[in-house]
Amino acid sequence: MFKKPVTSLKSSSNLRSSDRRRFQNETYDAYPQLKQQYTEENTHLMPDTLQSAKFVSHIERPGVIYTANGNPLWFKMLDTPPIPTVYTMWQHPTMLPTLYTWGPVVQKLMEGADLMIPGLVYGPEGTLPQVNQGDLVAISIRGYKYPLAVGTMVAPSSSIKVRSGMKGKAVIILHVYNDFLWAMGDKSGPPELKDISDDEYIEDSDDDDQQEDSSPATTAVPDSPEPPKPDEPAPPTEAAPPTEAAPPTEVAHSMNYTTAEIDDLLKQSLYQGLLFKLTPEKMASVLPISVSSLYTAYILPSRPRRGGLEVDIKKSSWKKVQKFLKAIEKTGLLKLKEQRGETTVMSINWSHPSLQGVAPYKTVEKLMAEQQSSSSAADPDQHQQQQGSASADASAGQIQVLDIYKPIGSSATLFEAAKKDKSAMYSSVEVRQVVLDYIKTENLVDPKNQKMITIDALLTDAILNKSEYQTVHKLGRDQIVQRLLPKMQPFHLVTLPGKDPILKKGAPKTIEVLQEIRQGRKTVTKLTGMESFGLEIDDLCKELTKLCASSATRVPKKFIMVNDKTAKGKGRK
Incomplete structure (x- = not known):
């Protein structure tokens, strides 16, 4: 350990x-x-x-x-x-x-x-x-x-x-x-x-x-056992609850996976994500879905928890998500379609042999949910550093928001040097692991102070300002990660109870709560910004009416003016 x-x-x-x-x-x-x-x-x-x-x-x-x-x-x-x-x-x-x-x-x-x-x-x-x-x-x-x-x-x-x-x-x-x-x-x-x-x-x-x-x-x-076949559950090496099968990595305890093992684990994660996250019941509301969204929202969270963070498409024989899913399409499991230069999953063959007999196992998503729960309960300050799952607790009635980052510019160069897919998206926990792997590979730990990391040329470009090039030579691991995240392109994954995750560009917006005194002593509370989290305003008004024992209203659509400047000629209102 x-x-x-x-x-x-x-x-x-x-x-x-x-x-x-x-x-x-x-x-x-x-x-x-x-x-x-x-x-x-x-x-x-x-x-x-x-x-x-x-x-x-x-x-x-x-x-x-x-x-x-x-x-x-x-x-x-x-x-x-x-x-x-x-x-x-x-x-x-x-x-x-x-x-x-x-x-x-x-x-x-x-x-x-x-x-x-x-x-x-x-x-x-x-x-x-x-x-x-x-x-x-x-x-x-x-x-x-x-x-x-x-x-x-x-x-x-x-x-x-x-x-x-x-x-x-x-x-x-x-x-x-x-x-x-x-x-x-x-x-x-x-x-x-x-x-x-x-x-x-x-x-x-x-x-x-x-x-x-x-x-x-x-x-x-x-x-070094061979990874189990898709329809063959892996034997556990630790005591596991009888209702949950042990993930394949419980057998392959070493984290140094071969390319063949990475390939097999990606397939296992795909099957797990399709059956227990996307599910046949939700298929109609999810499909069609782009291959990148399928990879980020369903395959990556479904990797086995032990060693799962070591599994990514860059280390596989396919190298790219599109090639991976095209190979899966040839087996008859998926049907893909090219649309405006983007590959989209159109349908899933739920009777395919690869999906038969697959049992649920503990995933990376569940692990991060446990970390979020334990850290937020024991240390609220640590809660922001250890992002939890975007959907594992959504069934409890809470909206889950997971920050995700995509390498761009100098940060993409760093990920490429670390042999990671620079076109993929990463949680903050995964970004940290990429940084730690790069530090270890390049032997950047200061021998005199194990807590400090020597800033090499790639890290200099990725995290330092130009004014710091000649003055900052060593930083702690957490400092490096904290400086790297703002250099990456932000996304966020929003999961509503009972619904599938929605990937959105940019950092999540805040909901503004404004209280005012109206007509003497009457207090009015105005909420704005809920739409960015996928909330239905009509449903929210009804729920607030019950919870607050008060009235709730929204602005009628006829009083909302939309000025569409994307139309040719004059704007459409």
Whole structure:
């Protein structure tokens, strides 16, 4: 989870005494042995200097990091108990059930792999600890007592047979020594550890055991399964609700997708968007639709949530949306038509084999909706930085507005250098990811200060004013994104409850509310600007009449004069 830097990290703030006690009690509930230890010692687990900072990981999972004395001690995501970092586990090495492996396998975990079943070895007791699916476990080298990683079980330990030929994942790694979470601290090494690649820690193993486990470095590398076929749901690697199928990226845990995998994931996103966003019931009101609108409003939001932001048309074999959908048209799923130089989707074959047996999965759109909900509830200031879904919550009765940006000018050059489609549209979260990917590819992080980014020639053209060319040489990640967004062409996606998203050019306009005193003490409230959000004025008047227990009127059409200057000759009124 922390194999890459987090995409967003807020400033740390001191926890109030009440919040610190609440977090400590939550931790005690999750780890009763710690409560017993500190109760007997008459001390507290959480130091008075404990601080918290909100973050969003590179796989778009929001959470909170808790630090003290310069070291991250705990982290927490949505619906998880407090999870200890290696700094905390080195102080309490037995707080979690421990699974054991070989040194070379741990090196693979540090490179971003999950722990595979062939990489497991029995611990000192000669068995695996009794843990259930989804339980937190620590991971260490056989013969070494201090944990080096923490993760969640993919399957119960009772179903895992060591050295039986079983394959697949045993543990999904959340945090490991030497990752970016560890690097936020003082970067101290594990206690009494000489070399992870050493075999000095192996004890009580006979020749047969050593022979059978002599090549863990290769068995620890995650399998690279082929992406599932369109009509074949992907097997989950994490516990998922029974009503929701696991997305294909739950199998392909690595984010380094091949071109073939990108192609397949784009097809999966198309099928998902057609069946569960556009839907046969809404087809009549949506079609015809331009291929660019279909891509932006239906395909991109329907990408699988894990790793979905890595999937875009530029990385596919088609390179362009038009070529992609023309290839789909040849299969008989869609019917396209050229109109005034623009390709439009005219009809959809809902009985096509590719749409049969497709199950819903967790999408990028749902992920962003969760981020919006959690951030707006916990931190109103962060709400504007983490844009939510434009339609996921529309069914709750609220109009959703999502800001979208299209690269133009120097920003388009930057996107092209980052190997992104400069003709596509991006949410602010996706723009940030493009910037982070470009920073990593070009190795622009300041080695002396990891929070600062060196401004190269492309970034200079894209975000700096001419007067800053000779004076500004380094900026923070958030500063770069905040400067880049105004350089891009703004659009916004408006979603009304029960209706399909509407893409509009420009930034969303504000609704003006004006209160006036009329005829003595009578108060009149005037609303203007609702039309830009697709609201029907007649319906709005009726609703306001009910909600406010008052009268609501609109200006009759006969008093509205439209001066059409686009007509030839004199204007039409």
